[in-house]
Every structure is written in structure tokens, then in C-alpha cells.
Amino acid sequence: MNWPTAEESGTILAAWVSAVAGLFAVAFIGTFAILALPMLLPPLATVRVAMLEIGTLAICVYLVANALKLLSKRRGGYHEDGANPVYGTGIGQPALLGISLAVAVIAVGYAGWWNHRLSSREYTHSKLCYAQLESADRMPRLNSDFVAGYLGDRAASYLSMAEEHGARLGMATKAIDRDLARSAAAYYDSYSALPGATAEPRQRALLNDVERCANDEWAAHGEVLNP
Secondary structure, eight states: OOOOOHHHHHHHHHHHHHHHHHHHHIIIIIHIIIIIHHHHOGGGTTHHHHHHHHHHHHHHHHHHHHHHHHHHTTTTOOOTTOOOOOOOOOOOHHHHHHHHHHHHHHHHHHHHHHHHHHHHHHHHHHHHHHHHHHHHHTOHHHHTTSOTTHHHHHHHHHHHHHHHHHHHTTOOHHHHHHHHHHHHHHHHHHHHTSOHHHHHHHHHHHHHHHHHHHTTOOOOOOSSSOO
16 A cells, blocks of 8 residues: 655645634634624624625635645545545636635625624614613502512613614614603603503503513524524
8 A cells, every 4th residue: 555655745734734724714703704893893884894704704715615625636545556536626716716705795694684683673672672661660550560670770771782782783872862762752651641441451461561571581583593
């Protein structure tokens, strides 16, 4: 059995090192580019940042693909007759670059949609719960069912959450505060204006909603396919 020469062994080792290093680069740099940049730079999470994300991830995928392609030429081993079979992929560099770019565009596009969808859902949910908790806090009938100050604290936490996710959507903090204040006022007015016979069952229904918001019970989300 013929063993690979020192030069061939060095090529194989270099390919393995490149593949492992490239995989770590994709895992670290790719994750940072896709997820961290929009969170760290929410006002700038536009076309320029998206281009930076796509370029970074495309380069990582391209380097890993080239390393794996080099490895595929050597994975057949060495036979006793000295033949060194080559198992090439048959994919040229332009095609490989195009595939890498397509993978990066799809990944960054999906991550952008995912982040926007998650922030939109979180903002809508926080706005509704803030309105319900603020309204219940002003109603003696409902407020008496909770520890003093509890509803106000939970409402403040939803306000903070709305500001965080609203900022990722490009909204100013003052605009978010006004939006939530108007929503809470309208919600309270819709209940306080009801006659006594109608208000009682409506307030019981509101109490159930308030308890769900206080315990943060709502639809499952934040998963890969379900932002």
C-alpha cells in the first residue's frame, strides 16, 4: 500500500485546518452579522448593514466550500497500484461564488424577516398588555385582586419591552410612549363608560386578560420557524 507523500499530507492537513477554521468563522462571524448587528445598530439596520451581513457570510461560506472541495479530491485514499483517485465536485469558482452569495442572501433575508416579525409581534403584544394592565390598575374592582403596585410594575415592564422592540422597528422612544399612552387611555375609557350591568361581565373578562399578561402567557414564539 502506497502512503501519501509529505507534500500531499500537508495539502490534506491544510484543507482540514481551513475547513475547521471556516466552520468556526461561519458560526461566529455569520451569527454576529445576521443577529447582532441589527440589535446593536437598529437605526442603521438598512441596506448598508444588510450588504455587510451578506458580504461577510458569503465570504465565510465561500472559504468553507473551497476547503471542502479540496478535501473531496483526497477523500478517496490511495490504492496499492499507486493511483490517486480524484473525486472533484465539478463546480467552478464562479458557480461556487454564486452559490455562496445565494446562500448568504437567503440566510440574511430570512434573518431580517425573522427579527422584524418578532419585534412586530412583541411590540403589539406589549402595547395590548400595557393598556390592559394600566386600565386594571385604575379600576378599584380589579386592582384589589392584586398586591399593591404589582399591576403598575408589570405595566412598566411591558412599556420597557415595547420601547426595546419599537426601537428595532425604527420608532422613536417618545412616539412609542405616546402610542402606548393613547392605547391605555382608550382602553380604560371603553370600560369606565359602560353601565354597571354591562361593566361587571366585561371587567371579569378583562381580569382574565390581565392575569395572562401579568404571567406573560401567550402564544409560543421565538422559534426558528415561528418568530
